[in-house]
Amino acid sequence: MAEQLRLYSYWRSSAAYRVRIGLNLKGLAYDTVPVHLLREGGEQHTPAFREANPQGLVPVLQHGDRLMRQSVAILEYLDETWPQPPLLPSSARDRQRVRALSQLVACDIHPLNNLRVLRFFDRSWHVPQPERDNWVLHWIEEGFTALEAMLADHPSTGRFCEGDLPTLADCCLVPQVYNARRFGVDLAKYPTIVRIEQACLALPAFDAARPERQPDAPEEVAA
Known part of the structure; x- marks a missing residue:
């Protein structure tokens, strides 16, 4: 077992x-x-x-x-x-691209708008809410601008970030788009990102992972 x-x-x-x-x-x-x-x-x-x-x-x-x-x-x-x-492609070159896309999100975008960073701004530096919101928007938009450029019209981009099967990169992209919506990012500027996100969410594996479908989601969100 x-x-x-x-x-x-x-x-x-x-x-x-x-x-x-x-x-x-x-x-x-x-x-x-x-x-x-x-x-x-x-x-x-x-x-x-x-x-x-x-x-x-x-x-x-x-x-x-x-x-x-x-x-x-x-x-x-x-x-x-x-x-x-597989979550990673078979060739070393394609694996490198998937890892680069994943790390752009997980290492360069996400940590700068994580809860503990925003709490530190609030509790230790007493940064007002509008300035904290601008911080989040700036770093998501800067990261998404780069990510969109890396995805749009690239020969390896298919239905998903790399080809026509979801990879590690898609696992990282979808939650960050969820965060972007939470913070009011204008996603119209990132059509490739949104297209890939929608293709992912059409799959049961992504749909079941949505925050609102989790057992600890508040009732008003789950509803």
Whole structure:
């Protein structure tokens, strides 16, 4: 019998959203362990969760007795452990492109508008809300401008970021588009990104991973 998978997750965490997509694409069953990032200062800061992840971040994937951190590293672990269907292409050149697109989102866009950054601006520097909103919009738009250029009219771009099958790059792209909508980004400037996002969301694996479909989503959002 396969060892049980548990995903420590928060319904609106885009990093956890990436891993949910990957698990669904692989057809892997898993239990969700909700970690509320806002309740009572954030459950990710409790001693119990810090034992699971000293960084105090979600997601954490538990596979048997092993705890795994960092969403992109988790996705690559899933791909190496359950190779079908693949999240990375077969050629080194195409894998490099997928990793570059993924890291543009996971390393260059997402960290700058993450909850802990915005909380630091608020609580430590007392940055007013409009300035915080402008910060988020600036970095998403700068990243999306580059991402759109890397995707539009590229010979490797197909129905998805790389060809006609979803990859690691799509796992990263869709949650970031969700965040962009949350913060009011004008997505009309990024038609290729939106086209790929819609193609992804038409697949059951992506649809089931949506934040509003998670067991810990608030009732008013799930409705």
